[in-house]
Amino acid sequence: xxxxxxxxxxxxxxxxxxxxxxxxxxxxxxxxxxxxxxxxxxxxxxxxxxxxxxxxxxxxxxxxxxxxxxxxxxxxxxxxxxxxxxxxxxxxxxxxxxxxxxxxxxxxxxxxxxxxxxxxxxxxxxxxxxxxxxxxxxxxxxxxxxxxxxxxxxxxxxxxxx
Amino acid sequence: xxxxxxxxxxxxxxxxxxxxxxxxxxxxxxxxxxxxxxxxxxxxxxxxxxxxxxxxxxxxxxxxxxxxxxxxxxxxxxxxxxxxxxxxxxxxxxxxxxxxxxxxxxxxxxxxxxxxxxxxxxxxxxxxxxxxxxxxxxxxxxxxxxxxxxxxxxxxxxxxxxxxxxxxxxxxxxxxxxxxxxxxxxxxxxxxxxxxxxxxxxxxxxxxxxxxxxxxxxxxxxxxxxxxxxxxxxxxxxxxxxxxxxxxxxxxxxxxxxxxxxxxxxxxxxxxxxxxxxxxxxxxxxxxxxxxxxxxxxxxxxxxxxxxxxxxxxxxxxxxxxxxxxxxxxxxxxxxxxxxxxxxxxxxxxxxxxxxxxxxxxxx
Numbered sequence: 091x092x093x094x095x096x097x098x099x100x101x102x103x104x105x106x107x108x109x110x111x112x113x114x115x116x117x118x119x120x121x122x123x124x125x126x127x128x129x130x131x132x133x134x135x136x137x138x139x140x141x142x143x144x145x146x147x148x149x150x151x152x153x154x155x156x157x158x159x160x161x162x163x164x165x166x167x168x169x170x171x172x173x174x175x176x177x178x179x180x181x182x183x184x185x186x187x188x189x190x191x192x193x194x195x196x197x198x199x200x201x202x203x204x205x206x207x208x209x210x211x212x213x214x215x216x217x218x219x220x221x222x223x224x225x226x227x228x229x230x231x232x233x234x235x236x237x238x239x240x241x242x243x244x245x246x247x248x249x250x251x252x
Numbered sequence: 253x254x255x256x257x258x259x260x261x262x263x264x265x266x267x268x269x270x271x272x273x274x275x276x277x278x279x280x281x282x283x284x285x286x287x288x289x290x291x292x293x294x295x296x297x298x299x300x301x302x303x304x305x306x307x308x309x310x311x312x313x314x315x316x317x318x319x320x321x322x323x324x325x326x327x328x329x330x331x332x333x334x335x336x337x338x339x340x341x342x343x344x345x346x347x348x349x350x351x352x353x354x355x356x357x358x359x360x361x362x363x364x365x366x367x368x369x370x371x372x373x374x375x376x377x378x379x380x381x382x383x384x385x386x387x388x389x390x391x392x393x394x395x396x397x398x399x400x401x402x403x404x405x406x407x408x409x410x411x412x413x414x415x416x417x418x419x420x421x422x423x424x425x426x427x428x429x430x431x432x433x434x435x436x437x438x439x440x441x442x443x444x445x446x447x448x449x450x451x452x453x454x455x456x457x458x459x460x461x462x463x464x465x466x467x468x469x470x471x472x473x474x475x476x477x478x479x480x481x482x483x484x485x486x487x488x489x490x491x492x493x494x495x496x497x498x499x500x501x502x503x504x505x506x507x508x509x510x511x512x513x514x515x516x517x518x519x520x521x522x523x524x525x526x527x528x529x530x531x532x533x534x535x536x537x538x539x540x541x542x543x544x545x546x547x548x549x550x551x552x553x554x555x556x557x558x559x560x561x562x563x564x565x566x567x568x569x570x571x572x573x574x575x576x577x578x579x580x581x582x583x584x585x586x587x588x589x590x591x592x593x594x595x596x597x598x599x600x601x602x603x604x605x606x607x608x609x610x611x612x613x614x615x616x
Contacts, residue, residue, distance in 0.1 A: 122335055122549050149462055151552065152578040154563045161567075174550055174563070174578075178462065178476075181483040185550065205465025208586045216299075231292035231615065240300055247304050 092120050099182055100125050103145065111137065126172070126185040134188050135197050138173060142202055147175040147184065150203035155213045158189075159243040168192040169219055173199065190219075198223035216241035257285060260597070264293055268371045268601040271611025275588075275604075279597045287589040287600065291582075294615035302575035307333050307407060307542045310575070315401035317579065318613040320363055323356035324555040326405040331486055332551040332562035333407050336544055342533040345409040346488040347525045352395070352404050353487075354518040354525075355422070358429065359388040360556035361511045361518075364608045365436060368508070371605040372449050377439055384432045387425045394418050407542065409535020419526060426519050433512060440508070450505035454591040454603035457502060464590060465583040468558025470607055473510045474502030480554040487553075492524045504599075504606040511608075543570050550578075557581050557608055577616060581609040 092101040100120075107127055108115060114137075117128040129137050141147040151174040158164035167189040175184050190196065198221045199206045210221045211230040218239035221227055229236065238245055262268075262275040269275070272293035278286035298317065302310050314329045315322035327349055334341065366381030389399040395418055396402055396411060404410070414422075440446045456466065458474040471478055479496045481489040497513030499506025544566035552561030558580025567573040584607050591603050 121547055122338070124549060126548075150465065151550070151559070151561065152563065152576065154550075154574075154576040156565065156574050161573075172563070178478055178483070183550070203465070204463045205583055205586065208582065231295045233292075240297060245300075247300065 126187050128187045131188050147177045149176040150205045151176045153209040155217045157243045195220040195222040282597050284592045287592045291614050294611050298616040306570045312403040318610045321356050321360045321556045322401045323352045323404045328553045328560045328562050330405050330407050332564045335549045335551050341409045341536050343530040344532045345534040347529050348410045349487050351522050351525045354522045355388050357518045357556045358515050359385045361515050368605040371601050391421050408538035413534050453504045453599045455503045456591050464587040466587050467580050469510045473499035473506035492521045494521050507606040579613045581613045
């Protein structure tokens, strides 16, 4: 899938991931030169801590949440969370993806990356995805008494009653 | 004699918070024990807006994130969209983008040095910095008619070519910048008060800084050579020779030194780009109604404040399914408590200033 002559390091990484995690890897995509590895929510911490400790992915760029409400291919799994990891030095990126139904919680990776603190709070604020194990899970942008989660697809752009 | 911990509120209306920021600071005997930032006063729901605008309509909206560096915001966005479309723009367009981005970096750093020195109490530097920044804004005005949120780039290229008049303006401005930097340095670098207020203040180690997600000049001041222009070059940055200025101690003084040194490097990049400006087209053909096949990309660039990135997911229509902005100030701000702990209450303003945050970007 990955052209080894163009991306030797990513090809190596993918090989190590599949040999280490085997069937725990739910799927792999490689598009636009970016590698995404899909895992179950239960395997997320093991995967990310292994990527950090054994493969040098020492920085978390961002945590990105997606609302799959209008995506028929999502199979009823309402949300996806993407963890964008980065290795420095010797720059390399990898994305770890989990899919979860509405109401499910994601484990916090705060113990692995301090930069996850505000990113997880932002995800909670905008999508209402609960983060298990976060030390201080509160809204970050919106007031504490705000009703609703604005980046969900069923939150209207205008005309919402206050 | 022992004191009880006392809490102070700084902001949301405070001249040194660079926008609308509220800090709750707990001090014990003048020494900071906790700093809790409250943000969101400027939250405009940018990411929701992006989902409901076409790709081209979003470009000017990105100007409003980091309003001191609109060109680099545009650049991060258009590069992410171009990567999603799988197109590359002509060399001349790429070089013009580099020239505008580096001019923007100089303008941003000049504005920063003014605000920052003003925070610490050296008020005249503000005017020195801003007078020179004005020259760069005039170049932008000549280029596209606007000065602050200039919408200088388009998906697929740049809107205007650089003519002889603008190139002359850029060259003559570059010639005068070193003298101005020298003046600023003579006011600050060997000033005893300045050094007392900045040296050994707000220290963060390189390893901590990476863990906390710090990027940009603040990270490089801690001695980490992390610069997206070198690490994952975009827009032909690998054609140019430049250094990455690094600090040693990771304190406020080093952040000041690194930013001033970056201005010189940016000038070197602009000169090389002007000297070697290739002939040819400045943009590629992009459909008027831009529909992008389903896909996702994450692309980051080096903005004046740090690593700025866009995650863009398309769904086959003319609007993106999801856009997530990775803004440097948001994550840099998160390090504030780590830097302030154990420092004097009076230094919080200096440390906050040294991070060079823009609230428009943090609050999205």
